Amino acid sequence: DIQMxxxxxxxxxxxxxxxxxPCRASQSISNWLAWYQQKPGKAPKLLIxxxxxxxxxxxxxxxxxxxxxxxxxxxxxxxxxxFATYYCQQYNSYPYTFGQGTKLEIK
Amino acid sequence: QVQLQESGPGLxxxxxxxxLTCTVSGASISSNYWSWIxxxxxxxxxxxxxxxxxxxxxxxxxxxxxxTFSVDTSKNQFSLKLxxxxxxxxxxxxxxxxxxxxxxxxxxxxxxxxxxxTVSS
Numbered sequence: 001d002i003q004m005x006x007x008x009x010x011x012x013x014x015x016x017x018x019x020x021x022p023c024r025a026s027q028s029i030s031n032w033l034a035w036y037q038q039k040p041g042k043a044p045k046l047l048i049x050x051x052x053x054x055x056x057x058x059x060x061x062x063x064x065x066x067x068x069x070x071x072x073x074x075x076x077x078x079x080x081x082x083f084a085t086y087y088c089q090q091y092n093s094y095p096y097t098f099g100q101g102t103k104l105e106i107k
Numbered sequence: 108q109v110q111l112q113e114s115g116p117g118l119x120x121x122x123x124x125x126x127l128t129c130t131v132s133g134a135s136i137s138s139n140y141w142s143w144i145x146x147x148x149x150x151x152x153x154x155x156x157x158x159x160x161x162x163x164x165x166x167x168x169x170x171x172x173x174x175t176f177s178v179d180t181s182k183n184q185f186s187l188k189l190x191x192x193x194x195x196x197x198x199x200x201x202x203x204x205x206x207x208x209x210x211x212x213x214x215x216x217x218x219x220x221x222x223x224x225t226v227s228s
Contacts, residue, residue, distance in 0.1 A: 034214035043218035091213025096154040
């Protein structure tokens with residue numbers, strides 16, 4: 001299985017900050033990577049697919065980059081609604097695997 | 108608009124079988140790939156496997172010996188059975204649909220709301 005590593009598990013930031021959330025794959029996954037946002041009690045919401053393609057309806061302050069084994073989710077200017085947990089997921093090969101998440105907290 | 112809704116018991120006894128159903132509206136079950144994903148409390152999601160209306164399902168090897176998927180095209184539903192459950196199977200279980208060709212396959216733009224299943228006597 002491909003392991004997805006997200007570190008740190010918690011990130012503190014303020015409204016208006018630019019934030020980058022990293023994700024690392026244990027082997028190359030090309031650009032077959034998705035990013036999700038999850039709020040308590042809700043299903044994950046797809047933000048980014050194919051590493052850098054913004055899902056329809058997702059604000060443009062979210063962007064994704066990377067290929068191979070290193071990926072980043074960037075939020076250009078944090079808004080109050082963005083405080084949540086973010087997961088990366090690889091779909092290069094079965095079984096699909098998710099990272100353990102980075103929780104974005106208010107500083 | 109694609110909508111998915113999980114249903115089934117919220118409490119299952121150890122060693123018994125967990126059974127869940129996902130009812131789909133706004134899309135035909137006879138297209139796309141449909142997955143089950145679970146998320147233990149405080150942890151990241153775990154992909155259980157996918158089913159297509161024809162062909163064999165594909166399961167996560169970590170669960171393959173205990174899991175079975177099925178599809179009911181007449182009801183536009185698909186189902187999950189997980190046998191010999193233990194406390195480690197306690198999780199929120201989601202059904203989800205892959206985005207399809209334009210998404211490159213295995214990302215999930217469509218999710219059910221999730222159902223918490225607790226394994227306890």
